[in-house]
Amino acid sequence: MKKIVFYPLLFSIDPLLLLLVGNLSDIPTRKLFPFILVIPLCTAWLFWSLNRWLRDIYQAGFVTFLITFWFFDYGTVHLFANILNSGSIPWGSHWVLLPLWTAVLAFLASGWVWKKITSPQTITLFLNLVCLLITGYTVFRISMDAVARFVYDPGAAQDDRASIGFSSTVDSPDIYYIILDGYARADVLQELYHYDNSAFLEALSDRGFFISAESQSNYVQTPLSLASSLNMSYLDGLPRSNHERGLLMGMIRNSKVRELLHAAGYKLVALSSGYQLTELTDADYYFSSPHLGKTNDLEGLLLNNSVAVVLVEQGWLDIPITHYGQAQERIRYTFASLTNEIPTIDGPKFVFAHLIAPHPPFIFNQDQPVDPGRFYILVEGGSFTGGSKMYIRDYLGQLTFVNQQIIQTIDGILANSARPPIIILQGDHGPGAYLDMQSVENTCLRERFSILNAYYLPGGAYHDIPGDITPVNTFAMILNAYFGSQIQLLENKQYFSTWNKPFAFIDVSNKSQLPCDIR
Numbered sequence: 001m002k003k004i005v006f007y008p009l010l011f012s013i014d015p016l017l018l019l020l021v022g023n024l025s026d027i028p029t030r031k032l033f034p035f036i037l038v039i040p041l042c043t044a045w046l047f048w049s050l051n052r053w054l055r056d057i058y059q060a061g062f063v064t065f066l067i068t069f070w071f072f073d074y075g076t077v078h079l080f081a082n083i084l085n086s087g088s089i090p091w092g093s094h095w096v097l098l099p100l101w102t103a104v105l106a107f108l109a110s111g112w113v114w115k116k117i118t119s120p121q122t123i124t125l126f127l128n129l130v131c132l133l134i135t136g137y138t139v140f141r142i143s144m145d146a147v148a149r150f151v152y153d154p155g156a157a158q159d160d161r162a163s164i165g166f167s168s169t170v171d172s173p174d175i176y177y178i179i180l181d182g183y184a185r186a187d188v189l190q191e192l193y194h195y196d197n198s199a200f201l202e203a204l205s206d207r208g209f210f211i212s213a214e215s216q217s218n219y220v221q222t223p224l225s226l227a228s229s230l231n232m233s234y235l236d237g238l239p240r241s242n243h244e245r246g247l248l249m250g251m252i253r254n255s256k257v258r259e260l261l262h263a264a265g266y267k268l269v270a271l272s273s274g275y276q277l278t279e280l281t282d283a284d285y286y287f288s289s290p291h292l293g294k295t296n297d298l299e300g301l302l303l304n305n306s307v308a309v310v311l312v313e314q315g316w317l318d319i320p321i322t323h324y325g326q327a328q329e330r331i332r333y334t335f336a337s338l339t340n341e342i343p344t345i346d347g348p349k350f351v352f353a354h355l356i357a358p359h360p361p362f363i364f365n366q367d368q369p370v371d372p373g374r375f376y377i378l379v380e381g382g383s384f385t386g387g388s389k390m391y392i393r394d395y396l397g398q399l400t401f402v403n404q405q406i407i408q409t410i411d412g413i414l415a416n417s418a419r420p421p422i423i424i425l426q427g428d429h430g431p432g433a434y435l436d437m438q439s440v441e442n443t444c445l446r447e448r449f450s451i452l453n454a455y456y457l458p459g460g461a462y463h464d465i466p467g468d469i470t471p472v473n474t475f476a477m478i479l480n481a482y483f484g485s486q487i488q489l490l491e492n493k494q495y496f497s498t499w500n501k502p503f504a505f506i507d508v509s510n511k512s513q514l515p516c517d518i519r
Contacts (some may be wrong), residue, residue, distance in 0.1 A: 008061050011127075176413060179428050181222060181357060188450040193392050193396060215470060217430065218470050226428060229475065240503050268285070269285040272287065273355070278352075339409045358402050365400075492509070
């Protein structure tokens with residue numbers, strides 16, 4: 001029988017591929033390089049060296065497998081050990097766990113254990129097949145997501161609602177679409193968070209904004225909400241069984257609104273959001289802070305899951321995702337660019353800005369940046385470490401910061417624009433102190449669907465805005481009022497879907513504003 005041992009090479013890249021599969025919405029596929037080349041090469045060198053020393057290709061493969069397992073999976077084992085911590089044995093302590101982890105795997109790699117194995121060929125065949133299946137699954141998922149992003153035709157999921165009459169002139173207003181991620185409606189802030197946001201809303205009203213007092217989002221997840229609003233349609237046509245959010249990246253990047261405005265002579269201006277699905281890097285003007293550097297989130301996650309986490313937690317090794325400076329810089333740069341530089345770009349222009357605030361992570365407290373001391377992660381609800389009380393406290397601190405920055409930004413846009421622009425301030429969904437992304441029954445729908453929705457419309461076209469307008473009708477209303485379109489507004493609907501099944505929509509339109517049982 002020919003000796004074929006390839007599972008150590010596959011196993012060495014599986015942690016990398018599995019991390020990417022679990023974070024496809026947040027980490028670009030290109031981040032795989034150069035790791036996808038360097039890690040197998042290092043593993044192959046280790047395998048070759050052990051084979052020369054042991055003179056047994058099967059044993060060399062098994063020992064290589066255990067060494068890579070020891071290195072790349074210690075962080076994951078440490079995470080579970082923390083859950084098992086007890087008063088008598090601190091399993092989560094590196095002083096306890098690392099020697100134990102090393103001793104167990106060293107024992108399994110010992111010659112004494114290997115001599116007890118009667119059929120190394122069988123073990124090798126089994127591990128070859130297991131690693132091949134894992135690698136095949138991850139490559140398939142990554143490939144499907146990539147295909148969905150760049151091949152998917154968003155028009156297939158849109159309801160064009162007949163042809164759109166569209167006209168523009170040299171005096172067409174600039175359009176600012178500013179998404180404040182997770183920004184709640186005022187009555188919900190008062191009711192659930194005991195926070196009075198009237199001063200901010202009055203400041204907007206004093207500057208000429210119309211504020212929809214009954215507005216709701218149409219979806220509970222950012223990419224779903226933006227794919228819907230930017231295409232002026234619901235997402236009913238997406239396959240319920242498909243889990244690839246790459247579909248939404250295609251719909252956001254190649255949206256109907258972008259297509260129409262481009263045909264009318266508008267330039268697209270986009271700002272870096274830090275969230276892959278809303279990064280419109282192919283815009284006519286793309287703004288990203290020069291101070292962000294070249295850090296790699298995938299590298300940070302990989303190291304955090306490995307034995308290197310010991311060095312990180314001792315402060316001997318610094319990895320990008322342990323700090324929030326980049327996210328803070330990105331948000332401050334976005335506000336500054338919207339205030340000063342972008343209004344001076346010759347129009348007409350469509351400006352798209354997605355700010356991950358006041359959504360977690362909570363990295364600002366009123367008027368200054370803070371470091372939460374945790375890894376950068378966008379989770380909410382039951383996945384948020386600290387519970388609902390801490391969520392609400394930190395959310396309100398960040399909300400206060402956002403309010404201050406938004407008023408300054410609006411003043412800058414209005415002062416520096418050659419002609420009065422259209423400005424849309426909109427939450428993509430509400431906050432998530434009482435959210436369960438895996439259960440509609442355990443979610444406070446009123447909190448999650450209620451959003452800030454404010455419009456600055458030059459010429460006072462406020463009579464065209466329904467009091468309960470939802471994002472799916474935002475651009476239909478704008479195009480009808482300013483460009484002679486005759487797009488029929490859609491019925492307001494609210495859809496919940498879980499994180500694992502984003503396109504398996506549950507219609508909760510008749511439940512989304514019911515009072516929540518908060519205990």
